[in-house]
Amino acid sequence: MALSGLDIYKLLPKTNCRECGFVTCLAFAMQLAKKAVSIEKCPYLSPESKEVLEESGQPPIKLISLGTGEKKMDLGNETVMFRHEEKFRNPAAIGFIIDDSLTDEETGKKVGEINKLAFERVGQKLDVNLIALRQNSTKENFIKVLKKILSSTDLGIALMTKDTPTLEEALLLSKDRKPLVYDLSGKHQECAKLCSKFQASMVVSGDSLEAIGKLTKEINSLGVTELVLDIGKKPLKDKLWDITQIRRMALKKSNRSFGYPVLVNAENVDPYKEAAEAATFISKYASIVLLSGHKTWEILSLLTLRQNIYTDPQKPLQIEPGLYPIGECNEKSDCLITTNFSLSYYTVLGEVEASKIPTYILSVDTEGMSVLTAWAAEKFTPSKISESINKFGVKDKVRLNRVIIPGYVAVLSGDLEEQAGLKVVVGPKEAAGIPSFLKNL
Amino acid sequence: MAEEVLIEKWPGTVSSVTIGALKNEGGSRSAIIKVGGQKTLPFLFKEGQIPNKPVVAFEIWDISPDDWHPELIKEYGTSLKDPVVWAEKCVNDHKAELLCIKLQGAHPDFGNKTAKEEAGLISQLLKKVSVPLIIYGCGDNEKDNEILPACSEAAKGEKCLIGDAVQENYKTLTAAVLADGHNIIAESPIDINIAKQLNILISDMGLSLERIVINPTIGALGYGLEYAYSIMERARLAALSGDKTLACPFICFIGQEAWRAKETKVEESQQGIIWEQVTAIALLEAGADILVMRHPKAIEKINSHIQELFGS
CATH class of the missing domain: 1.10.15.40 (Electron transport complex subunit B, putative Fe-S cluster)
Known part of the structure; x- marks a missing residue:
């Protein structure tokens, strides 16, 4: 601390x-x-x-980097328990467990599907981070599948090996990709030697907090300092307790044995159950969440949650300023003006959609401030608004020759009419009033 | 060396609110629901008591919700045409423990049903189903001031949860709730100060803080979820630190928000269901006590998640 x-x-x-x-x-x-x-x-x-x-x-929770190039991910370095205190810094990595029992063709197909899991939301790119290859069979099989994975994706790699000879060969193959060693053999000393040799990060697993604390000290003394903690398989509430304790001990007690990012394996054959566990730990303190399912609908919801939780509470999410047609707009459609604070915009959007009346929304660049804040900060002034009206061609598209402003900034209407050369109608103060307002316009 | 766990000693407790009254308590419910009462943050069982589970309420309407997502309409089928049939379906087919009847049809834009009609519906619902009831207005202040007192009276002694009371309009509802022995929902638009202020105003009228549930208003996953998440965390931390005026359970209208998300408007029905589920999971972590939800499958998944968290 x-x-x-x-x-x-x-x-x-x-x-x-x-x-x-x-x-x-x-x-x-x-x-x-x-x-x-x-x-x-x-x-x-x-x-x-x-x-x-x-x-x-030193940061109380160590910063660990995995992967390379565009897919490099930073984990850890968190400083707070609650996101309203300060931004959560490094979003949880989402990884997918692949078993080495797959054929070449199956591996290629699965990795191809995982590669495609990338989305764009409110101007941000959301993507997945890791593939964790788990050993179930022979070394030969594991290495064969690993080669296929390395050649088919840029994503980060985790090696879930069951014996050290396999791990050594796997590290030889993948060392340039900054892999995460998640050895399941239990031979942590041999494993630490290899991690030290190949400069790889290592997962430390333990059934109890005590066991984890003891192991991190031991592995540190073997020269491996890039660690990720695994809280193991146990009931959900116990995982939640342990991961909360790890964060508290690292932040509040500066306990170095726990000052590392934490991994949660949420794999489950039921995608809803898997998503429930993953969502729990994206909210609460996991830096890596491993899954087995990779259905688009499951992953989109989890990546969106991660985006929400890791948003800077001091810097609101913004949307691209512009003129947005909602529904089948035509030249007789009205135009509502709001800010580019995403929450303002989406609230207005929701009400316009609910009204079922096709309407334009003009989102004015207020640097992400809400209506009243932007007005007070002079980012939502008659001149700024008329600038946007001209820039986005409102007069060409909205032939009614009028625009609607939020009720809270009714005071702007006179000046805005003058500057924009349009009739200004004062709308409701709360977005909830929009449907009936539009209906009676 | 044993690692010493870090136990926070919270001086505060979330108030415990009881919804529903049994026959021997002046009501006619077959079971009652208790929420709140926690002495710690969500699901940290080893730190403090968590006497009550969070609970899901099925959202039903007094009119056919024609603009609901096709997936929801498919799920409930023709029962949507009759609120009583719909309520029975939730209780009998989906084992609902709690219902939230939204009186949307009273809104001047959605049929303008009268207070008498709505009160009649509440009486009928209470007769036909035996689970506790949340009675939720149409959102038009003037109209809610007509229908909610009438519904409150019709449900006298049943210890319903009735809302919303808002900062500009809480007196009529508070008086009715006080007279008929119910609990109240106090709505504050993602604002901890308004939540506090409104709770004080309501309790000043004589309705104790133990009969208030906070509706912090939420955004769905991807639509401002994080604002509600942090407001709820802040309010709950204040409550556990001893601020009684914020120590009320939370009610979150998950279904209504989640099914509005653009992402749900796709062919794959799972996308909407998981959107509702993940919105609920995150808000459970922030301290939600009552989740008002729509899709039976999302509700089933949330119930099993809660069960798992509370399992031995």
Whole structure:
């Protein structure tokens, strides 16, 4: 956990020697807390204090990178328990378990389908991240299927091997792809040696928190520091408890043994059940979620949830400003004006759709602010609105020669009429009033 | 060395709200539903008591919901034409434990049904089904002030949950709920301060905080879900930290929002069902206590998820 300026001050010599370039030790401590200077600037720091300060400079949950190129994914480095405190930083990776019992053709088909799982929503690209190959048979089979996978996808790779010779050969083949080693043999020492040799990240599995904590320490001492924690197979509520504890211990107690991203295996033959578990852990603290199903409808819903949960609460989602026809619009259709804050737009959209009256929505670029916020910040002014009216050709498409503004900004109507050269009608204050408003227009 | 688990000591408790009254309690329900009462965050059973499960209410309407998704219309078939038949189908075929009757038909744009008609429907529903009832207005303040007091009276003593009370319009409904012994839904548009304020206003009229359920208003998956998610988390954290004015259970209208999403408007029926399901799962993690839902399959999946979470 990050130390405050005062916490740091207590660790300094408190001699105000000024050799660091600051007038007092306290001033230096404040800059250290902001990470604006390096602790090296203090020549009189005790070794113990130095260790504490260096430790506190590490992120409480380690940042782990897997995959390469466009498919490189960053995991971990989270700093909060709740997303309203600060943005959740690195979205959970979604991975798919493939068994090595598949034929070449089946593998190619499945990987091809997984490759296609990419969507676009509100201007963002949503895609999947990993393929986890699980060993069920011989080394030869595993390697054969791995080769097929490596040649058919750019996605990240996880190696779920059952013996170390297989793992070694698999790592030789895939080391350039920054794979994740998820060995199921239980021989963690041999496995750690290989991870160290190939610079691979390693999954640490344990049935209990105690077992996980013990193992991470042991594996760290073997020189492997890029770890991912696996909370294992257990009832849903126990998984939820463990993953919450891991996050709390890492963030609140700076417990290094738990300061790693967490993996949840949600695989289930029932796609609804699988989605239920995956959605639970996308919401609560998983950095990798493994699935067996890859149906488009299941994955789209999970990727959308991930997008929602990992949205910056301080920076609202925006939509592309523009003139949107809703329903079969013609030149007699009206035009409602709102902002490009996605929630404002979608609320208006929902009501227009419910009204069943084809209507245009003009989304004005307010940098993602809602109606009243944008109005207060002068991003939703008569001149900004008339700029949008001209830019998106409202007058060419809407022949009624009038536009409708939100009721809360009725005060804009006079100036807007003048500047835009259109009649301005004041609409309802709440979007819920839109259907009856349109009906009675 | 044993790793020490981190238990938060929450001073607050979510209030426990009872919906429905048995025969010996002045009502005629065969079972009652309790929600709330948690002393910890969702499903952290090892940290504090969670005495009641979240519960799903089937949403039914007083008129045929012609603009509902074809998948939903196919699912309920001709029962949609008659709210009583529809309610019976939910209870008998789908084992509904709780029903939410939305009086959409009272809205001036959707048939303008009278208070007498709606009160008559409530009496009939109470006669024909024995599960507890949520009575939900049409959203037009003026009209709700006519129909909801009449429905409240018709259901006197049945301990229904009735809504919505909103900041500009809560007095009439609060008075009716108070007089007839029901519970109230207080709606606040994704705003924790309004939620708090409205709860105070309602309790100032004499209706205790233990009879209020918060409707935080939600967005569906992909349509602002995260706003409601965080507002609910913040309110619940405040409640557990001891703020009694926010310590009410949440009701979330999942079905109504989820089935509006553009993504559900595709041929594959599963897309809508899973959209409703995933919206519900996420909001359960944020603290939802009552989920008002539409598709029987999505409801079945959520019930089994809740069962799994509460399983031994």
